[in-house]
Amino acid sequence: PQAIHLSDYLPPAYRVRHTELTFDLDPAATRVKARLHLERHPEREAGAALELDGEQLTLESVAIDGQSLGADEYQLTEQGLRIEGVPSHFQLDTEVTIAPEANTALEGLYQSGGMFCTQCEAEGFRRITFYPDRPDVMATFSTTVIGQAEREPVLLSNGNPVERGELPNGRHFVTWEDPHPKPCYLFALVAGDLKKVEDRFTTMSGRDVTLQIWVEEENLGKTDHAMASLKRAMRWDEETYGREYDLDLFMIVAVNDFNMGAMENKGLNIFNSAAVLTHPDTATDAAFQRVEGIVAHEYFHNWSGNRVTCRDWFQLSLKEGFTVFRDQTFSADVNSAPVKRIQDVSFFRTAQFAEDAGPTAHPVRPDHYIEIGNFYTLTIYEKGAEIVRMLRNLVGWEAFRRGSDLYFARFDGQAVTIEDFVACMAEASGKDLNQFMLWYSQAGTPEIDAHGEYDYARAEYRLVLRQRTPATPGQADKQALHIPLRMGLVGTKSGRDLALTLDGESIGRDGVIHLREEEQEFVFTDLAEAPVPSLARGFSAPVKLNFPYSREDLAFLLANDSDGFNRWDAGQRLALLALDDLIAAHRNGVEKVMDTRVTEAFRTLLRTDTDDKAILAEMLTLPSEAYIAEQQPVVDVDAIHAARQFVKQSLAGTLRDDFLAVYQTNVDAAPYAPEPEQIAARSLKNVALSYLMSIEDETAVSLAQRQFEAEHNMTDVRHALTLLTHSSRDDLADPALKTFGQKWAHDPLVMDQWFSIQVSRPQDDALERARFLMEHEAFSLTNPNKVRALIGAFAQNRVNFHRLDGEGYKLLANAVIELNRLNPEIAARLLTPLTRWRRFDETRQDLMKAELERIQAEDLSPNVYEVIEKALA
Numbered sequence: 001p002q003a004i005h006l007s008d009y010l011p012p013a014y015r016v017r018h019t020e021l022t023f024d025l026d027p028a029a030t031r032v033k034a035r036l037h038l039e040r041h042p043e044r045e046a047g048a049a050l051e052l053d054g055e056q057l058t059l060e061s062v063a064i065d066g067q068s069l070g071a072d073e074y075q076l077t078e079q080g081l082r083i084e085g086v087p088s089h090f091q092l093d094t095e096v097t098i099a100p101e102a103n104t105a106l107e108g109l110y111q112s113g114g115m116f117c118t119q120c121e122a123e124g125f126r127r128i129t130f131y132p133d134r135p136d137v138m139a140t141f142s143t144t145v146i147g148q149a150e151r152e153p154v155l156l157s158n159g160n161p162v163e164r165g166e167l168p169n170g171r172h173f174v175t176w177e178d179p180h181p182k183p184c185y186l187f188a189l190v191a192g193d194l195k196k197v198e199d200r201f202t203t204m205s206g207r208d209v210t211l212q213i214w215v216e217e218e219n220l221g222k223t224d225h226a227m228a229s230l231k232r233a234m235r236w237d238e239e240t241y242g243r244e245y246d247l248d249l250f251m252i253v254a255v256n257d258f259n260m261g262a263m264e265n266k267g268l269n270i271f272n273s274a275a276v277l278t279h280p281d282t283a284t285d286a287a288f289q290r291v292e293g294i295v296a297h298e299y300f301h302n303w304s305g306n307r308v309t310c311r312d313w314f315q316l317s318l319k320e321g322f323t324v325f326r327d328q329t330f331s332a333d334v335n336s337a338p339v340k341r342i343q344d345v346s347f348f349r350t351a352q353f354a355e356d357a358g359p360t361a362h363p364v365r366p367d368h369y370i371e372i373g374n375f376y377t378l379t380i381y382e383k384g385a386e387i388v389r390m391l392r393n394l395v396g397w398e399a400f401r402r403g404s405d406l407y408f409a410r411f412d413g414q415a416v417t418i419e420d421f422v423a424c425m426a427e428a429s430g431k432d433l434n435q436f437m438l439w440y441s442q443a444g445t446p447e448i449d450a451h452g453e454y455d456y457a458r459a460e461y462r463l464v465l466r467q468r469t470p471a472t473p474g475q476a477d478k479q480a481l482h483i484p485l486r487m488g489l490v491g492t493k494s495g496r497d498l499a500l501t502l503d504g505e506s507i508g509r510d511g512v513i514h515l516r517e518e519e520q521e522f523v524f525t526d527l528a529e530a531p532v533p534s535l536a537r538g539f540s541a542p543v544k545l546n547f548p549y550s551r552e553d554l555a556f557l558l559a560n561d562s563d564g565f566n567r568w569d570a571g572q573r574l575a576l577l578a579l580d581d582l583i584a585a586h587r588n589g590v591e592k593v594m595d596t597r598v599t600e601a602f603r604t605l606l607r608t609d610t611d612d613k614a615i616l617a618e619m620l621t622l623p624s625e626a627y628i629a630e631q632q633p634v635v636d637v638d639a640i641h642a643a644r645q646f647v648k649q650s651l652a653g654t655l656r657d658d659f660l661a662v663y664q665t666n667v668d669a670a671p672y673a674p675e676p677e678q679i680a681a682r683s684l685k686n687v688a689l690s691y692l693m694s695i696e697d698e699t700a701v702s703l704a705q706r707q708f709e710a711e712h713n714m715t716d717v718r719h720a721l722t723l724l725t726h727s728s729r730d731d732l733a734d735p736a737l738k739t740f741g742q743k744w745a746h747d748p749l750v751m752d753q754w755f756s757i758q759v760s761r762p763q764d765d766a767l768e769r770a771r772f773l774m775e776h777e778a779f780s781l782t783n784p785n786k787v788r789a790l791i792g793a794f795a796q797n798r799v800n801f802h803r804l805d806g807e808g809y810k811l812l813a814n815a816v817i818e819l820n821r822l823n824p825e826i827a828a829r830l831l832t833p834l835t836r837w838r839r840f841d842e843t844r845q846d847l848m849k850a851e852l853e854r855i856q857a858e859d860l861s862p863n864v865y866e867v868i869e870k871a872l873a
């Protein structure tokens, strides 16, 4: 496979003004007629050949301006159709046949259950018809869908329905018109036996919009939360960004087989059912919050992505980074902002940092790729969002909003670049963002080594920051970035933020400093007391910040920092220092001793009378094994697991009564609601129960069992089931799993949870369970949710995936080999944990590499080929 380079970008030779499509649906042989109204691009030379993308299509006919072409008048390859000598303005008619029932890759038109649906981003449209399948070709669409009235009573596409009617032989049709020019990756079609839930929304200018959520009949009771989330998101986007919805109809459809979370097709969002359906009995608090976030994300794309789209796929973060930033701030606004930030950063520092440090590291705007499907990554999405967040902080919200208004007004209906976006921010703020642009082109996580000193005599604090970005594949040398850091200096006597004076100017008590050089000194003057610095507050830049904090400093910040995020972070740093000692003790075979400073910090936390239970729950949560591993030069999975378990058990042993009190105070029999206050109390209660169950005493076991049996809501039931399943006692695990499995056998989304809980247990039978469950009737390798729930979750089970007999790696590699054939996009994603082989000891490195090489020997899809090539480079 060939790499595509950003530097080779050329505008398309021909643009499509209008696209007319007719689908005659049939599982084995759907006929697709396309009429494209084409014109030569003014910047391209006359006489250029017309090149259309097309894959896995059976061409039936081609005509230009009504004249059929013979086979010698065009060239047909595996990649598409080429016609030379076309006029500069013309109409192209093609007819092709495709087989949705055979499409297991879930790109293009495929079947999920009995229904037809599409996924066109990034390059799925070329599996539907011959077309210039690139985002800078924007056309209006008119789509007629023909189906069996009985089998497919519902026929949907983008825009508004303009005509419908009966046809002979029990067939019927609907024609849809989408007046907004769009790239073909936003095209969508859904057909099947679906039922709808309907609501209305009045936009800020008083227009009435019909909102519909289409689901299979049995899921009709699971749409309320998505609908309420959608309305909240629509209002929020009006109030926050001045963005109004632009069609009379907005539809969401839930499908069971879907490669990602959801897709923002114009007016017809298609969702993985896991990302839209909720019910208190079947979905956890986390799932409710995820649904709210994803519904908002897809809706926000209507402007950041659809009305203004990407010029090419290298600019993917233009729409994804901005939209993730928008959905993160939406969720922060409607829930608890500090908790949302803690959760986002926790995930980011674990997963994106690992990506940035591994063989598939790439810039937020990559400069080459083989398969764009491999670039829907945490770097493009989450690091892209962190960059937008830094921009917002750099220019301030008012200028950011002016920049956003300018961007949408200037580029409405266009396909643009990241420079275009940043230029609007620069123009609206008057700030120079040239150095800042490096964030988009330079891969790797910058590290800042900081140290500081207080000079009593001069009442000054000197803070020295030194930045360095490690080499990443293809990028050996890095330049200094512009890193804005929000910070405070917390007085050691007062426990308060001190006034910050820098170069004679006040920057407040919670100010932003700008690191632009490799090394820079910041001297804060007029400080009457010695401070402890609170740096990179709110994770104001996606960097690793090293400061030689003593444990006393961290305990002080944990108690006094005015920034909730950094208070939490101080606790995490304190725990990490203790865990470091314990990991070393485990490796050296010496007795493990608990750091009493951690115990005392927890005791204080547990006894604090706080209103913010959600933050408290986060503070009581130890860093995950994956995050601890990120901090280690060589990952020792067993030592990490043992050390973390030791801390948990020590804390539970010493503070048992406090945990018990917290548990009991937060038990609530009120009817379930996914409201912030209830969610906070549940998470605090469940964190307490986790500690109690780590020592598996009788009280804890009976609390977990009672919580499981009470069946009050899925958050509590799932948590209790997890604790019972992950305990050392199969006599607790097995009956609970059986009850749960039987009760929910009919619900695929709940069965996904059942799979995940079992394969993530730390006991050494997890691999055998995973193998056994892969034969379960509810499991299927062609359903991405099942693959993620079982195989993906097993690969996150650190002690068992990394077994020293290599059987965990083998299980994953076998699945990748099968999926390489069935669904390359999912295969390439599933492979990720094996690509991190360099982080482990030599024995594991050899075992992991051997599996990568075994995969390499197969006939590989471009997706898997690209990842394997990077992993073994």
Ligand code: HT7
Pocket: 119, 121, 122, 259, 260, 261, 262, 263, 264, 297, 298, 301, 320, 373, 376, 825
């Ligand atoms: N923009 C959407 C990306 C997406 C996707 C990409 C590749 C393959 C399948 C996919 N399904 C959805 C989703 C989003 O970011 O909103």
Ligand code: ZN
Pocket: 297, 301, 319, 320, 323
């Ligand atoms: Zn998106």
